[in-house]
Amino acid sequence: MLSLRVRSQPSETWDERHVVIAPDGTKTLFEMEGRTQTISDGETGEILSRGTRIDGRVEPEAFVQSARAPQPSRSRTAAAVEAGMALLSILSLRKSRDGTAIFEAPASAYEPGSDANNPAMWVGRVDQAELDAACPRRGEVQGILDDSVSQVRTTGNFMDAQDFGNKVHAVAAAKIRALNDPNLVQEVSYVPGTTEPVIPDKTDPVPYGTQFSIRLDALEKSDPLTVCVHDFKTGKSGLAALRATHIARMVAINFPGTRRIIVNEIRPSR
Structure with a gap:
């Protein structure tokens, strides 16, 4: 960190x-x-x-x-x-x-x-x-996070704050993936301990559990050369685990040729 x-x-x-x-x-x-x-x-x-x-x-x-x-x-x-x-x-x-x-x-x-x-x-x-002009779908992404928080909170099926955040990120990732929209994609990675975030291969399961801090980013291609990175947060921590090389790899994998990257945090609004 x-x-x-x-x-x-x-x-x-x-x-x-x-x-x-x-x-x-x-x-x-x-x-x-x-x-x-x-x-x-x-x-x-x-x-x-x-x-x-x-x-x-x-x-x-x-x-x-x-x-x-x-x-x-x-x-x-x-x-x-x-x-x-x-x-x-x-x-x-x-x-x-x-x-x-x-x-x-x-x-x-x-x-x-x-x-x-x-x-x-x-x-x-x-x-x-x-903000809406730069990242037009941020409001939609905010809604996905809020709905995911409500869904996990309603079940009560979480052990602690970290487990709650992990489950919210998993639910939100599934919602974004279900859109099947090439211009709005989810990128799940995990932080084992305090090391650099790891982006698993698309076919690999993400290891859920309290020993890992799971992070979720929604990547929005807002114009042909611009990508907005929406960093999901459910707790009080900030962007400490979000490294420049991690962002570069996420964007390059999903949207090669990107010229401009805008990063922002998204937290529950309700």
């Missing part, structure tokens, strides 16, 4: 500022001014990304970098993606009238071995209209 610290600080220059500190001490700064977000290295000040959210998508912004500053390494870009998803988890847990938290980045940024030079990444809140 990812261990991190997030510090949020007001500033005269920025509307919102967060510092994400990874387990290895790597610091990543997220500074928002209006709808423009600058992501930089917390130690060197090197700018890793700058993008503005316009008309429902993130557009890259030009920025001045020191001539002596090297191009961000692939590993540093991957670390920025991990930090962005960690911040998404924190924002998702904080109730706000400002909207729903999302994380958006080009698909290339999720792959540590890819050439993603200065990708435009963005993590923050969007209002309902913008």
